[in-house]
Amino acid sequence: MKKGLDIRAVIMAGGSGTRFWPLSRKRTPKQFLPIVSDKTMIEETVERLLPIISYPNIYTIANRRQTQTIQRMLPRLRKGNLLVEPVGKNTAPSLVLATARIYLQNPEAVVAALPSDHLILDNPLFAKKMLAAAEAASREKSLITFGIPPAFPSTGYGYIHYSKAGQKRVVGEKFCEVLEFKEKPDYEQARLFIESGDYYWNSGMFLWRADVFAEKLRSHAPDFYVYWLKMLEALKAKSAARMRSIFEEIPSISIDYALMEKAKGVLVCEGNFGWSDVGAWSSLADIWKKDDFGNAFKGECIVLDTSNSICFNPGKLTAFIGVKDLIVINTKDALLVCHKDQDQSVRQVLEALAKKGKTKYF
Amino acid sequence: MKKGLDIRAVIMAGGSGTRFWPLSRKRTPKQFLPIVSDKTMIEETVERLLPIISYPNIYTIANRRQTQTIQRMLPRLRKGNLLVEPVGKNTAPSLVLATARIYLQNPEAVVAALPSDHLILDNPLFAKKMLAAAEAASREKSLITFGIPPAFPSTGYGYIHYSKAGQKRVVGEKFCEVLEFKEKPDYEQARLFIESGDYYWNSGMFLWRADVFAEKLRSHAPDFYVYWLKMLEALKAKSAARMRSIFEEIPSISIDYALMEKAKGVLVCEGNFGWSDVGAWSSLADIWKKDDFGNAFKGECIVLDTSNSICFNPGKLTAFIGVKDLIVINTKDALLVCHKDQDQSVRQVLEALAKKGKTKYF
Numbered sequence: 001m002k003k004g005l006d007i008r009a010v011i012m013a014g015g016s017g018t019r020f021w022p023l024s025r026k027r028t029p030k031q032f033l034p035i036v037s038d039k040t041m042i043e044e045t046v047e048r049l050l051p052i053i054s055y056p057n058i059y060t061i062a063n064r065r066q067t068q069t070i071q072r073m074l075p076r077l078r079k080g081n082l083l084v085e086p087v088g089k090n091t092a093p094s095l096v097l098a099t100a101r102i103y104l105q106n107p108e109a110v111v112a113a114l115p116s117d118h119l120i121l122d123n124p125l126f127a128k129k130m131l132a133a134a135e136a137a138s139r140e141k142s143l144i145t146f147g148i149p150p151a152f153p154s155t156g157y158g159y160i161h162y163s164k165a166g167q168k169r170v171v172g173e174k175f176c177e178v179l180e181f182k183e184k185p186d187y188e189q190a191r192l193f194i195e196s197g198d199y200y201w202n203s204g205m206f207l208w209r210a211d212v213f214a215e216k217l218r219s220h221a222p223d224f225y226v227y228w229l230k231m232l233e234a235l236k237a238k239s240a241a242r243m244r245s246i247f248e249e250i251p252s253i254s255i256d257y258a259l260m261e262k263a264k265g266v267l268v269c270e271g272n273f274g275w276s277d278v279g280a281w282s283s284l285a286d287i288w289k290k291d292d293f294g295n296a297f298k299g300e301c302i303v304l305d306t307s308n309s310i311c312f313n314p315g316k317l318t319a320f321i322g323v324k325d326l327i328v329i330n331t332k333d334a335l336l337v338c339h340k341d342q343d344q345s346v347r348q349v350l351e352a353l354a355k356k357g358k359t360k361y362f
Numbered sequence: 363m364k365k366g367l368d369i370r371a372v373i374m375a376g377g378s379g380t381r382f383w384p385l386s387r388k389r390t391p392k393q394f395l396p397i398v399s400d401k402t403m404i405e406e407t408v409e410r411l412l413p414i415i416s417y418p419n420i421y422t423i424a425n426r427r428q429t430q431t432i433q434r435m436l437p438r439l440r441k442g443n444l445l446v447e448p449v450g451k452n453t454a455p456s457l458v459l460a461t462a463r464i465y466l467q468n469p470e471a472v473v474a475a476l477p478s479d480h481l482i483l484d485n486p487l488f489a490k491k492m493l494a495a496a497e498a499a500s501r502e503k504s505l506i507t508f509g510i511p512p513a514f515p516s517t518g519y520g521y522i523h524y525s526k527a528g529q530k531r532v533v534g535e536k537f538c539e540v541l542e543f544k545e546k547p548d549y550e551q552a553r554l555f556i557e558s559g560d561y562y563w564n565s566g567m568f569l570w571r572a573d574v575f576a577e578k579l580r581s582h583a584p585d586f587y588v589y590w591l592k593m594l595e596a597l598k599a600k601s602a603a604r605m606r607s608i609f610e611e612i613p614s615i616s617i618d619y620a621l622m623e624k625a626k627g628v629l630v631c632e633g634n635f636g637w638s639d640v641g642a643w644s645s646l647a648d649i650w651k652k653d654d655f656g657n658a659f660k661g662e663c664i665v666l667d668t669s670n671s672i673c674f675n676p677g678k679l680t681a682f683i684g685v686k687d688l689i690v691i692n693t694k695d696a697l698l699v700c701h702k703d704q705d706q707s708v709r710q711v712l713e714a715l716a717k718k719g720k721t722k723y724f
Binding site for chain 1: 376384552612662664667673675678679681682683684686688690692695696697698699700702703705707708711714715723
C-alpha cells in the first residue's frame, strides 16, 4: 500500500430483501443472517476488509433500526462511523451522504462503496485488488468499479461493456475503460454479451476519491450535485432535521443510474475473486459444502436417495427420503419447501401472506 | 340390539409402529396421535363404539406405560377395564387375557377385539354391522371377522378367502363362511385374489363369545388353551406375578396365526364402512381434506404450483413452491421430507439414527 493512501470503506447495509424468507424477515434482512457461514454476511464483509482497512476507516450506512443491529453485531465499529439514512432511499442518496461525510474529513480520501451482503471466496485476492483499485482511483482521478467475469448469461445482473484497448496498469492490476453500463438484459442479449467477451457483470462495488466524486457529480449529474452541496451544509451544521428534509426530497435511485452510467472515464477492474451476490436460496448450492450427491445442509441430516437439495434447519434433525432439487428452510414459525428452480417465487408467498393479512411472518 | 346381548369391546392398544415418525415416537405411537382428525386415533376408536357399547363395557389392553397414557387420554374408561400385558407380546396373548377376564364376568359375553389405530369413515354403518356381528357371534357360536372389500391388489394385508355359497343372514347382515386366511401375498397372487372376487382384506377385527373362544382354543389351538386355563387361574387368584410368568412363557404370535387360521366355521361380514388401517403417511392423502390440486395439510399453508402433497406442521406456517408428491412432517425436534412413494423407508431413517446413536429421536 502506498504510504498515506487514505481508504474508507462504506458498507451499504440498508437492503431489505425477501429472497431469503423465511429466514430473512423485515427486521433481519440477509446482511444480518449467517447464510454463507456461521458469521453474518455483514460480519464477513467487515472481516474481509480488516487486513487492508482498519475499524476507524470502516463506515456503514443503513436505516436507524438496522444501524442498531449493526452496532450490536459489530461493536468494534466506531459509533460515529455508523451513518444513518434519515429516510430509506436507494444507493445514490446513501453514497452521496457517506462520501460527503468523508469529504469533510479528507477530500482526497478514497471511498470504497461495498454491499454488505455479497460473498467473496478469495479474500486475499480481493484485498490485493481493492488496494490497486484505491490506488487507481486516487492516481487516475477516475470512478472505479469491479466487473465480474460472467459465469453464464444471467438476466439478473446489469452488465459492464468495457474496452480491451485502453488498458492501464496500476500496482500490477489491469484497469479497462468502461464503454457502457447495461441494464439487466433479456436472455438473448445476455448470451451475445457473453459470446463477445467484452462484458462483465456489474458487481455493485465502486471506488472513488471523495473530491473526484464531487467533481463527477458536478459534471455529469448536476441534479445530484445540488444535493451534495446541501448535504455538505447539513453535515457542517450537524443538522439532522436538514438532512432529513434533503432525504425526503432526493430521488430514490441507484448510484449506477444517478452517476456511473453517465460519467466518463470510468475504469473497471476484473473481480475474479469468487464473487457471488448470494441472490437466493439456490445460490447456496454452490457455496455450502456438498455431499457426494450434491446436497448441502445446515443442521443434522439423514439422507436417503436424495440429491441436489439444500436444507437449513440448524439445531434440529432433518430426514430426506427420495427427493431431489429441493430447498427446505425451517425456522421457528415458518417452513419453506421449494423446488430449486423456483426460489424466485418466494416473493409470491409474501404477497399471498399480505393478502391474508398474515404480516406476522414478514 | 337384542335385549340382554352383552357386548364387550377390547381395544388393542399395545402397538408401537415407526411408520409415522417423526410424529410417532416410542412413547407416543400412532394410536395416541391425532393423525386423522383433531382427536387421537384411540379416542376416535372409543367414540365410534359409544353409540352401541357404553364405557363400562369397553376395555383396553396395552403395556403399563401405554395404559397410563390411555388413562390420561380417556379418563372415562373404567380403571379396572384397562388391562395390562405384563410383557409386550403379540395379539394372541393379549386377547386370551382379555377374553379370560371377560369370561369370568360372563362366559356368554361377546368380545369384539378391535385395533386402536384404524380409521372407519362410516361410523353408523360400522355400529350397525358390529351389532349384527355380535348377534351372529352369540347365536351361531362362531368366530366372526370383518373382511374389507379390497380396493387394489395390496401386498401389505392378509386376505380372507370366503365362500359365497353358505351365506347366513343375521339382523339383516350377510355372513359368509371363511374358507382360508391367507398371509400377505405377492403382487401376482394379490391380483388373482382380487380378480376372483372371493377375497377380502383381513381387517384384524374379530368377535366371539367368550365361552366359544375357549371352546375353539381347546379344539384348534390346544397349546394356547393351556395358557387360557392358566390365565383364568391367575385372574381368579388376582396374582400379577403368575400372570407375568405366563406372559414370559407364552409365544408371541398373532391371534390370526394362533387361532383364526386354524378354527373351523369362521364367519366373515363385509366391512364396507370405509376402513383404513392408516398404514403410513401417504395413506393420509386419501383421508385428509384435499385442495383442488390434491394437497392435504394440517397447519396453515401457502401453496404455489404444488400438487398431491401432504404436510403436517400445525401451529406453524408452511409455504410450498413448485413441488409434487411430497410428504413434509415437521415436529419440535425433527423434520421429515419424503417422496410419497417412499414413506416405507422411514424405518431406514430410524436405522441410520440408531447406528449414529441418536436415539433421542426415537
